[in-house]
Amino acid sequence: MILLVSNVPDPRDKYVLPPNFDYRVWFPMHMFVQMEKMEGKLRSVDLIVEVHDARIPVSGRNPKFFKQFCSMRPHILIMNKMDLINMKKYKHPIEDYYRHEEGITDIIWTDCKRRIGRALSSVQQTVLDVLVRSPRFNRFVKTEYQVMVVGIPNVGKSSLINSWRSHNLGKKKNANRVRVLDKPPIYVLDTPGVLSPATRNIDEVMKLSLCNLILESATEPRYVADYLLYWLNRTGDYSYVRHLNVPGEPTDDINKLLIRICCAKDWRTRCLVGTTYEERWDFDRAVATFINLFRNAVIKDCCLDKDILRPYL
Numbered sequence: 001m002i003l004l005v006s007n008v009p010d011p012r013d014k015y016v017l018p019p020n021f022d023y024r025v026w027f028p029m030h031m032f033v034q035m036e037k038m039e040g041k042l043r044s045v046d047l048i049v050e051v052h053d054a055r056i057p058v059s060g061r062n063p064k065f066f067k068q069f070c071s072m073r074p075h076i077l078i079m080n081k082m083d084l085i086n087m088k089k090y091k092h093p094i095e096d097y098y099r100h101e102e103g104i105t106d107i108i109w110t111d112c113k114r115r116i117g118r119a120l121s122s123v124q125q126t127v128l129d130v131l132v133r134s135p136r137f138n139r140f141v142k143t144e145y146q147v148m149v150v151g152i153p154n155v156g157k158s159s160l161i162n163s164w165r166s167h168n169l170g171k172k173k174n175a176n177r178v179r180v181l182d183k184p185p186i187y188v189l190d191t192p193g194v195l196s197p198a199t200r201n202i203d204e205v206m207k208l209s210l211c212n213l214i215l216e217s218a219t220e221p222r223y224v225a226d227y228l229l230y231w232l233n234r235t236g237d238y239s240y241v242r243h244l245n246v247p248g249e250p251t252d253d254i255n256k257l258l259i260r261i262c263c264a265k266d267w268r269t270r271c272l273v274g275t276t277y278e279e280r281w282d283f284d285r286a287v288a289t290f291i292n293l294f295r296n297a298v299i300k301d302c303c304l305d306k307d308i309l310r311p312y313l
Helices: 032-039 063-070 087-101 116-131 157-167 202-210 221-234 237-243 254-265 285-293 308-311
Strands: 047-053 075-080 107-109 145-150 178-183 186-190 268-273 275-283
Touching: 032 107, 047 063, 047 116, 047 275, 075 157, 087 308, 107 116, 116 157, 116 178, 116 186, 145 285, 157 178, 157 186, 202 285, 221 237, 221 254, 221 285, 237 254, 237 285, 254 268, 254 275, 254 285
Parallel strands: 047 075, 047 145, 075 107, 145 186
Antiparallel strands: 178 186, 268 275
16 A cells, blocks of 8 residues: 555545456466476576566565575575666665565666676676575586576566676577576576566556556556556655646646646647547647656656555665
């Protein structure tokens, strides 16, 4: 539940989708199939590296995967897209949450799109440290190690793998494995991301959508924009009025906000109605502009799990 910190008249107590809307269509079945395929690779894996989006440090993680897989192998959690949150405010609370709630102590912070060299050095050193200190896998007969990289879609897993490939040009590699260290030989397997089949909380689903972790073509952008408006108002962040440069006070009505955006910027589009074209407000452009305030970190506090982290803040 998001804590109420709002001056908006009659703000919503919770976010509700239309009764006839089924968000389960946002999750393709192939995501569930990939989970089963990964199980077959575990026999050859010595370490699991999980990549997640720092904007939702708790939400969206696959609980079934953690309980079923990570209990069998050492586990490193990479919080990617660290540049999109306030690290001074959230780094230690997130680490404290995982240490106390899940016993996870090996957490690495990365921005795989820009700080590639620093990210790879940190990840590779932590991988080596964890493998060496893990008694189950620190065997003299072990000639090489294999690491599995996992995560829900679009969190930066592929960016990390591709960076490893580019960083290690000339080393032995193929489509599914890349050698990232020579002494000892450590290979990284690329695996499909797996979105949690246990995602049934509407706030969690909308957070995934807002972070663009669900295919854009599978979601309804206006609902995503409406959730962003709800979340900003509930957490007392009204900076969107200033960033959008629209007149008036904050509102909890997404339709009113979209009209104000279109009016302020004179955004219009021509639509075919019957056999003639009519000029109407360009709501699609207004929706995209509003959502991008969050996705481009124009809104400064982009941690969507601040309510979950509240005991540690």
